[in-house]
Amino acid sequence: MPIPKPFRERYKDIVDDPDLFFECIEKLVPKSFRVNTIKSSSNEVKENFEGYGINIKQMPWYSDAFVSDEPNVGSVFEHFLGKIYLQELVSMLPPLVIKNELGDYVLDACAAPGSKTTELAAMMENKGTLIANDISYSRIKALKFNLEKVGALNTLITNQDLRFFPSSLFDSILLDAPCSSEGTVRKNSKLFNIWNEKQIHGHSNLQKQLIVKAFDLLKPGGVMVYSTCTFAPEENEAVVDHLLQKREAKLEKIELPNFKLSPGLLQWHGREYDPQIELVSRVWPHHNDTGGFFLAKVRK
Amino acid sequence: MNVLKYFAERFGIPESLFDEFGIYAGPKGRVYLGPKKLPDKPDIVSPGLLIARAESAVKPTTNFLQLFGKHATKNIISLSKEQAVSYAKGEDLRIPSENEGYVIVEYSGNFLGCGMLKSGILINQIPKAKRQLVKYI
Ligand SMILES: C[S@@+](CC[C@H](N)C(=O)[O-])C[C@H]1O[C@@H](n2cnc3c(N)ncnc32)[C@H](O)[C@@H]1O
Numbered sequence: 001m002p003i004p005k006p007f008r009e010r011y012k013d014i015v016d017d018p019d020l021f022f023e024c025i026e027k028l029v030p031k032s033f034r035v036n037t038i039k040s041s042s043n044e045v046k047e048n049f050e051g052y053g054i055n056i057k058q059m060p061w062y063s064d065a066f067v068s069d070e071p072n073v074g075s076v077f078e079h080f081l082g083k084i085y086l087q088e089l090v091s092m093l094p095p096l097v098i099k100n101e102l103g104d105y106v107l108d109a110c111a112a113p114g115s116k117t118t119e120l121a122a123m124m125e126n127k128g129t130l131i132a133n134d135i136s137y138s139r140i141k142a143l144k145f146n147l148e149k150v151g152a153l154n155t156l157i158t159n160q161d162l163r164f165f166p167s168s169l170f171d172s173i174l175l176d177a178p179c180s181s182e183g184t185v186r187k188n189s190k191l192f193n194i195w196n197e198k199q200i201h202g203h204s205n206l207q208k209q210l211i212v213k214a215f216d217l218l219k220p221g222g223v224m225v226y227s228t229c230t231f232a233p234e235e236n237e238a239v240v241d242h243l244l245q246k247r248e249a250k251l252e253k254i255e256l257p258n259f260k261l262s263p264g265l266l267q268w269h270g271r272e273y274d275p276q277i278e279l280v281s282r283v284w285p286h287h288n289d290t291g292g293f294f295l296a297k298v299r300k
Numbered sequence: 301m302n303v304l305k306y307f308a309e310r311f312g313i314p315e316s317l318f319d320e321f322g323i324y325a326g327p328k329g330r331v332y333l334g335p336k337k338l339p340d341k342p343d344i345v346s347p348g349l350l351i352a353r354a355e356s357a358v359k360p361t362t363n364f365l366q367l368f369g370k371h372a373t374k375n376i377i378s379l380s381k382e383q384a385v386s387y388a389k390g391e392d393l394r395i396p397s398e399n400e401g402y403v404i405v406e407y408s409g410n411f412l413g414c415g416m417l418k419s420g421i422l423i424n425q426i427p428k429a430k431r432q433l434v435k436y437i
Contacts, residue, residue, distance in 0.1 A: 039367065052436040075435040080388045081410055082366060127320075129335045140345060145429060148349055151367040153321060154335050157345040166341040 001192040007182075010197075011231055014265060015284055024286035029186035031073050033084045034092055035064040037122045038151045040083035042066075048078060061259035065092055082149040087115045088187065090283055090293035094174050094227040095119040097254050097297060101223050103171025104128030109162050109214050110176050112139030114146040120174065121152035133158045133165065162210055169219035177207045179228035179235050183292025186285060204234040208242040215247050218300045223252075226296045231282075233268035236294040240264075240280055241273040243298065250299040251279040260287040261295075303331045303351065306358045311404060312373030324348070329355040333364070360402055362413025362426055369404045369411030377415060377422060379407045381437055387412055390431035393422040407437075 003022055012018040035042045042063050049056050054073070059065040067089070078084045095102075095116050102124055111117045112134035121130055132147065132155050134140055140159055147155050158165075162175075180200050185191040211226055218224055226243075228235050243249050254261060264280035266273050283293035304323065307313040324332040324347045334348020351364040369376070383393055384407035397417060405415040405422070414425040 054436065072435060075433055077384075077388070077410065077434050077437040080430070080432050080434055081412070082363075129337075129339070131339075144346055148361075148363040149430070151349065151363065153333055153348045156334065156338065156347050158342050159345050160342050168339065168341075 001189065004192055004195060006197060007192070007195065014233075014268075016262070017286065020286040021284060024289075025185050025292070027186060029088065029285075029291050030067040030289060031069070031071065031086075032065065032067045032089045033073060033079075033086045034119060035066070036083055036085050036118065036150045037064060038126055039081065040078065045078060045084060049076070052076065059089065059258075061256055062092060062096055065089060082151060085115070085118055085146075085150060087119075088184075089288070089290045090183065090229065091115050091291075092119060093256070093259075093283070093293060093295055094176060094225045095123055097256060097295060098172055098174075098223050098225055099123050101172060102128075103222070105169075105171045106130045107168070107170045107173045107214075107217060108132045108176070109165075109173055109210070109217075110134060110178060111143055111157075112136060113142035116174060116176055117143065117155060118146055118150045118152060121147070121150065121155050124154055126151070126153050128154055130155045131158055131170075132156070133160055133162060135159070135161045163213050165213065165217060168217050169222075170217055171219060171222050173214050173218055173222070173224040175210060175214040175224060175226045177203075177210055177226065177228050177235070177239075179203050179207070179230040180232055181229050182231045183229040183283075183285070183294075186291055200230075200232045200234050203230075204232075204238060207235055207239040211239055211243045212246050215243060215249055215298065215300065220300055222300050224298045224300070226298060228294045229291060230294065231292050233265050236282070236296075237264045237268065237273050237277050237280060238271065240296045240298070241277055244274045244276060248300075251276045252297045252299055253279045254281045254295055254297050262287070264296075303354055303358055306352075306354075307360065307368075310402065311360075311375055313368055313371045317368070317371060321348070326350075329353045358402075359425075360414055362430065365404050365413050366411050369406065370409075372404050375399065375401070376404045376406050377417070379405060379412075381407065383407070384410075384412060385434050385437060387415075387422075387424060387426070388432060388434045390424050390426060390428070392424050394420060395422045396420055
């Protein structure tokens, strides 16, 4: 399926190099995995892969992240043992950018199937309490499977609509919101078959409710990451802007050495956003050879 | 039956390893190892890791043994490379042994999970969803 015209129209003027961008999203995303430090270490994994003769490249921005040109990386013994977790590189970012500020009471608000929960559990060194919540019971099955596979002990699964989550005070929260997933097109080329602009607005409305609720579950001084895997400003900057209008929230700049992040848009389709919005981060696929992504770091 | 006591008696896994954790009972004899304290709301679907099913007998889970197998001192069955590949795929193995009951299955310092020894056969206890073809080992 070629890239739909309305998609090109939407993004050609907000990306630095439209030709490179459109060319990149037609290519498959590189195979990547993360070392599960509950069960292994990047040194052990590097050594074992060398023994197998499989080329892997360690990411300069995260020593537990690797890409491989072996299409069957899932058939290594380490995968069976839960020592590595197959995960898109951009999916590793939200936990990574608050790694040192997680605290010991953490909420993964939209957790299933658990790629980021398993990463958070490992970063917390399997201590403290990590609540992995999702509204979808069927997706919770996969979440449970993945958490058990990595050996997470500090994780409690809950099955709530986040909008009605009982009042609590978390040290940190990850809100990896349901979205139009445009940024996953390098993994799922069928995405454009179902893509339409109308969907974006439906997601945006829910995301605005979720971000305000998540902020209310944060203790004063706590930190939250809002993330999506889409390019649509309605689901990204506009959602964070909505939070800034509704609550006393502060945005913080995300620092990630050796990974190229781009600043947020200050306007879109005639709407102007709060000047703080510049501090959010966009990930364009052609900058780091990844999927597309969006991150905002919010302080209460 | 106290599951931690069973792990200590059967496998030599010291009970003290679990001092910082909580043990929780679920439906159908399920036993979970999780954080020491649970919040009172919202309802928890599952607390931590399913470590055993304890009905008439205690059956340890593969996920538990993969994680804590390294602390065990007995009832460990060591496989060859070829046997480890077969076991990961879900096959039963012929193991000449007088031993009977649940064992920890190991290859070269890696813990594959749970097995059941009976009349010289190691009956595969790896859950179906976890079985896979291992090409590199
Ligand atoms: C982008 S996915 C999360 C992916 C996950 N964080 C991971 O890394 O594996 C979004 C999730 O939000 C869940 N969701 C949608 N609406 C929700 C709501 N109102 N409350 C809680 N979860 C919701 C969906 O079921 C879906 O699993």
